[in-house]
Amino acid sequence: MKRMMIAVAAAALGWGQVQVGAIEVFGARRVPADRIRKVLGVMPGGALPKSKGEAEERLEALDGVVRANLEAWCCEQGKAVLYVGIEERGGPHFELRPAPADDSLGLPEELMPAYQDFAGALARATAEGDLEEDLSRGHSLMRNVACRVAQQRLEALAELHEQQLLRAAVDAADPEVRAVAAYVAGYARDKAAAAKALQLALRDPEPAVRRNAARALKGIAYLALTNGGGDLRVEPTWFVEMLNSVVLSDRQEAVQALSMYVERGDEGAAAQIRERALASVAEMARWQHLPHALPAYWLLGMLGGVRQEELEKAWAAGERERLVERIEKELRARKK
Numbered sequence: 001m002k003r004m005m006i007a008v009a010a011a012a013l014g015w016g017q018v019q020v021g022a023i024e025v026f027g028a029r030r031v032p033a034d035r036i037r038k039v040l041g042v043m044p045g046g047a048l049p050k051s052k053g054e055a056e057e058r059l060e061a062l063d064g065v066v067r068a069n070l071e072a073w074c075c076e077q078g079k080a081v082l083y084v085g086i087e088e089r090g091g092p093h094f095e096l097r098p099a100p101a102d103d104s105l106g107l108p109e110e111l112m113p114a115y116q117d118f119a120g121a122l123a124r125a126t127a128e129g130d131l132e133e134d135l136s137r138g139h140s141l142m143r144n145v146a147c148r149v150a151q152q153r154l155e156a157l158a159e160l161h162e163q164q165l166l167r168a169a170v171d172a173a174d175p176e177v178r179a180v181a182a183y184v185a186g187y188a189r190d191k192a193a194a195a196k197a198l199q200l201a202l203r204d205p206e207p208a209v210r211r212n213a214a215r216a217l218k219g220i221a222y223l224a225l226t227n228g229g230g231d232l233r234v235e236p237t238w239f240v241e242m243l244n245s246v247v248l249s250d251r252q253e254a255v256q257a258l259s260m261y262v263e264r265g266d267e268g269a270a271a272q273i274r275e276r277a278l279a280s281v282a283e284m285a286r287w288q289h290l291p292h293a294l295p296a297y298w299l300l301g302m303l304g305g306v307r308q309e310e311l312e313k314a315w316a317a318g319e320r321e322r323l324v325e326r327i328e329k330e331l332r333a334r335k336k
Contacts, residue, residue, distance in 0.1 A: 018048050018072060021079025022288045027086040027246055029279065031064050036084060048072055048080060064089050069246040073289070081289045085246030092244035092276070097203045105172035107180060108161045111154075115180045118150035138223035139186045139216070151187075158187035166197040169213070175206040182209055186216025195220045195234050202238040207247045214239070214253035221257060225264045236261050236269040243277035251284060255295045262302045270303055274331055278303075282328045286321065293320075300327055 020042055025033040039058050042049055049055035052070050059068035069085040087093060125131060125144040132143040139155070142148050158165060165188065168181035182201045188194040198220070201213035221234040239261075242254035261269035273281065281303070284296035297320065301311040304327035314323040 018074070018080045019078075020044055020046055020048055020072075020082050021076040023082045023084065024287050024289070025084045025086065026251075026280070026283050026287075027091070027244070028088065029091055030088055031062060031086065035062070036065075036086065040084065042082060044079075048082060059084070059086070066091075066093075067246055069248075071248045073248075073292075076289050081292075083248045085248065087246050092280070094241050094245040094250065095203065096205050097200065099173075099175075099205045100171045100178065101173050102171045103173045105164075105168045105177065106174070107168060107177055108157065108164065111157055111161070111165075111184065112180060114150070114153050114157055115184065118147065118154060121146035121150050135219045135222040136226070136228060137219075138191050138228070139219040154184050155187040158184050159189060162188045162190065162193075166193060169209075170197050170200050175204075175209055178204060179206065179208040179212050183212035183216050186219050191220050191223060191232055195232070199235070199238060202242065207249055210242070210247075211249045211253055214242070214250075214257060218253075218257045218260070222260055225260055225266065236266070236272060240269070240272045240276050243273070243280040251280065252292070252295070255281070255284065255299055259295065259299045259302070262299060273299075273303060274335065278328065278331055282324055285324050297324065300324060303327070304331055 021044060023037060023040075023042060023044060025036050028036055036059060037043075039062060040049070040055060041058075042055075049070070055070055056068045059065055065086055066089050067085075067087040071083045071085070072080045073083065074080055121144065122142075125142065125147050128144075130142075130144045133140045134143070139151075141151055165181045165185045168177055169185045170178075172178050172181065178201065182198060182204075185194050185197055185201075195217060198213045198217040201209055202217065204210050204213065217234060220232070221236075224232040224234050236258060239254045239257045242250040243258070245251055245254075258269060258273060262273070281296050281300050285293055285300045287293040287296070294315075297315065298311065301308075301323075306323070306327060311323070314320055
């Protein structure tokens, strides 16, 4: 069963121009999903909203809705999947930190071109489905040759500019600087110092910074979980909180990281997920777009102690909903 997701944002195609194939509402517990879809004014087969911002404002005007976030992904049978993240008043809240404001912090001159080279190589590897990576050193080194060469260059630059990167990832005013610094900080030799900075970056107000921080921190967490890091420990708390985010990439990165914890028997992480984000994992496991549903389905199964064979059989037989409902019910019963 594959656990790696490959997706391309449809937002680049233009809001109001792309046909919608499926609509996924998540985070809504009290406000009916049908009501959210009605206010949104979008139906499968229709076009995306002309204005993302205006559509979010309409949703946030609903009684009980604190925040809404729309994201479009391509594609489900050639059509966009529209994800509608909802935060309700009194519901789970992913706490973000204030935007940093230090204009004096930047990146070494050679770092941005090196990162852009990696980003280009990663885009090509994604298109080819060649995303296998080795995290045994506490950071990503991909099998894809172009990506690996670019990552090794980032590794060398991180060694030269470690302190500057760690500061920029947390305190630089420019969100692009923070995003690049957060990813490259994962290649720092001092993994404990990098983990401390990246935990703060997980709560950055910019989704791109959080995404890169999560990917970098995942490598450090892997090193700690496999005992390669000695006394190194990456607390899973903020990954768990990210499961309740209205931003799709937060949830995706959190599921990927937390699956490592649960798979390796970290009962503390599993208990936090069951206590703080069980409903979020279950609703993601029900998503119509299967590449996005599968990682959460797998995580939910591990939380419920379900054997891999049973998970695969239910998935293949189209009985996913039955099994998800059973696991969620059993886990809730354990909490009582």
